[in-house]
Amino acid sequence: MGADGGAPVDGRGAASLLDRICRACVDSLPITGAAVSLMTLDGHRGIVSATDGTARRIEDAQYTTGEGPGVAAFETGCAVLVPDLDPSRTAALHAWPAFREATIGLPARALFAFPLRLGAASLGALTLFHVDVAVLEGANLATAVRLADAASLALLDFIAGMSDRAEASPSSVIDAEYFRSEIYQAAGMVMEQLGVNIEVAMVRLRSHAFAMGRPTGDVARDIVRRRLRFEQDND
Amino acid sequence: MTEHPTNREGGVDVPQEPTGREHRLADVFVTLADTLVNGFDVVGLFDDLAGACVELLEVTAAGLMLVDPAGRLRVMASSSERSRLLELLEIQNDAGPCLDCYHSGQPVLIGDLGATNGRWSEFSEEAGRVGFAAVYALPMRLREETIGALNLFHRQPNALTDAGLRLAQAFADVATIGILQQRTVQRSADLAGQLQVALNGRLIIEQAKGVLAERENLDMPDAFEMLRAYSRRAGRKLSEVAQAVVAGDLSTRDLTSPRTRRENPADRGGSSPGFGR
Numbered sequence: 001m002g003a004d005g006g007a008p009v010d011g012r013g014a015a016s017l018l019d020r021i022c023r024a025c026v027d028s029l030p031i032t033g034a035a036v037s038l039m040t041l042d043g044h045r046g047i048v049s050a051t052d053g054t055a056r057r058i059e060d061a062q063y064t065t066g067e068g069p070g071v072a073a074f075e076t077g078c079a080v081l082v083p084d085l086d087p088s089r090t091a092a093l094h095a096w097p098a099f100r101e102a103t104i105g106l107p108a109r110a111l112f113a114f115p116l117r118l119g120a121a122s123l124g125a126l127t128l129f130h131v132d133v134a135v136l137e138g139a140n141l142a143t144a145v146r147l148a149d150a151a152s153l154a155l156l157d158f159i160a161g162m163s164d165r166a167e168a169s170p171s172s173v174i175d176a177e178y179f180r181s182e183i184y185q186a187a188g189m190v191m192e193q194l195g196v197n198i199e200v201a202m203v204r205l206r207s208h209a210f211a212m213g214r215p216t217g218d219v220a221r222d223i224v225r226r227r228l229r230f231e232q233d234n235d
Numbered sequence: 236m237t238e239h240p241t242n243r244e245g246g247v248d249v250p251q252e253p254t255g256r257e258h259r260l261a262d263v264f265v266t267l268a269d270t271l272v273n274g275f276d277v278v279g280l281f282d283d284l285a286g287a288c289v290e291l292l293e294v295t296a297a298g299l300m301l302v303d304p305a306g307r308l309r310v311m312a313s314s315s316e317r318s319r320l321l322e323l324l325e326i327q328n329d330a331g332p333c334l335d336c337y338h339s340g341q342p343v344l345i346g347d348l349g350a351t352n353g354r355w356s357e358f359s360e361e362a363g364r365v366g367f368a369a370v371y372a373l374p375m376r377l378r379e380e381t382i383g384a385l386n387l388f389h390r391q392p393n394a395l396t397d398a399g400l401r402l403a404q405a406f407a408d409v410a411t412i413g414i415l416q417q418r419t420v421q422r423s424a425d426l427a428g429q430l431q432v433a434l435n436g437r438l439i440i441e442q443a444k445g446v447l448a449e450r451e452n453l454d455m456p457d458a459f460e461m462l463r464a465y466s467r468r469a470g471r472k473l474s475e476v477a478q479a480v481v482a483g484d485l486s487t488r489d490l491t492s493p494r495t496r497r498e499n500p501a502d503r504g505g506s507s508p509g510f511g512r
Binding site for chain 2 (some may be wrong): 142145186
């Protein structure tokens with residue numbers, strides 16, 4: 001991702017938006033800390049936001065060991081909920097021996113991770129932890145999923161190098177336009193036009209709209225109606 | 236609807252159905268049960284349900300909507316991918332029977348859209364322009380929670396029978412069960428996670444449509460039809476096919492390969508009613 005020399009990665013505005021989203025997770029959910037990591041399928045990872053040192057060290061452990069709840073969420077596209085990391089209470093499904101080894105002594109007993117995806121575009125993961133045993137369900141889980149949606153969009157903006165999101169709130173990020181079918185159709189078309197993967201296509205669509213000062217949905221509609229094409233050489 | 240001159244005695248208003256249709260109904264439920272028990276694909280199941288509504292309830296069009304975590308109704312499947320039907324489904328996020336159905340958790344049955352006295356004015360006008368006289372919204376309910384709705388549209392007013400509505404509610408319930416059934420397959424723990432996976436699956440379909448539209452110079456409905464036809468011919472899950480297209484693992488040659496083609500290819504899509512632009 002980003003290997004095609006797209007928009008310059010500034011992303012400070014989007015990063016601070018991600019900070020606010022992580023903070024909103026802590027404020028509105030029964031958890032201690034939260035972090036967002038950028039991931040690619042070829043194993044590149046980077047922490048974009050973390051609310052505290054423990055959250056950061058959990059991400060570091062996942063980065064070095066290549067396993068853990070965030071990695072599993074990223075790879076499977078499903079939420080991974082571990083109410084109690086105690087091995088005697090957690091199914092073999094969440095074994096992660098190296099990750100456990102690397103996190104021994106960290107004050108984190110419960111872990112919850114959510115994939116950050118936009119369709120088939122896999123961008124990273126949101127990982128939440130709690131110092132004690134904890135359950136995330138019902139309305140709390142719905143809130144977490146909503147914040148993960150916001151984080152997916154904010155992470156896309158971050159990768160696209162958007163820097164004017166300073167005033168955006170976590171809830172305002174998930175405006176309806178982001179989930180309009182045309183945006184995803186257009187991204188598929190851009191993928192073919194540029195010969196890039198879907199992640200890069202989503203980023204290019206977003207950064208183009210940003211550079212033109214237009215809503216992404218409007219640009220997408222132009223692409224779907226074949227009034228606008230992305231060319232391999234420019235844009 | 237065909238004429239049903241005789242009703243069974245004893246009050247329950249069950250029309251005598253043509254035998255052929257009963258067979259089709261049986262086929263559809265066998266397919267649905269099979270989908271629920273074997274390899275699972277919510278997007279494909281929803282697509283099948285939308286088609287079954289049109290075929291078995293003889294409505295003009297059908298759409299299934301799910302509520303996302305932000306409380307918006309999002310289209311998961313429709314009997315026709317033509318844009319005006321999709322837009323008609325989507326504009327209900329401002330006002331419409333589907334939104335009311337979601338909020339109340341109760342069916343909203345409008346046998347005659349002309350008699351709604353300006354309720355949902357934008358939706359009603361657009362429905363009229365597309366050629367619909369009646370709309371029925373049936374909740375997808377799980378105990379106290381409503382997670383979406385099935386929308387049925389009919390060209391003629393008051394054409395859907397009580398028996399038809401009961402069957403429609405059964406289809407909506409199957410869709411709800413489908414969402415829950417994902418859990419056993421995907422090990423995700425709760426309804427919110429299930430919905431998320433289902434909604435994202437639909438976005439993958441849109442991305443795959445874009446890829447094929449660009450590569451084959453198709454419009455979006457035809458791109459969808461290519462996905463669906465291949466999925467049926469090859470016996471592969473719709474969402475898996477879409478994922479493979481976006482990942483670049485399925486070439487056009489694969490998608491149109493006669494080796495997987497049977498005598499009776501996708502029978503439904505090509506005959507969708509024409510809500511063309």
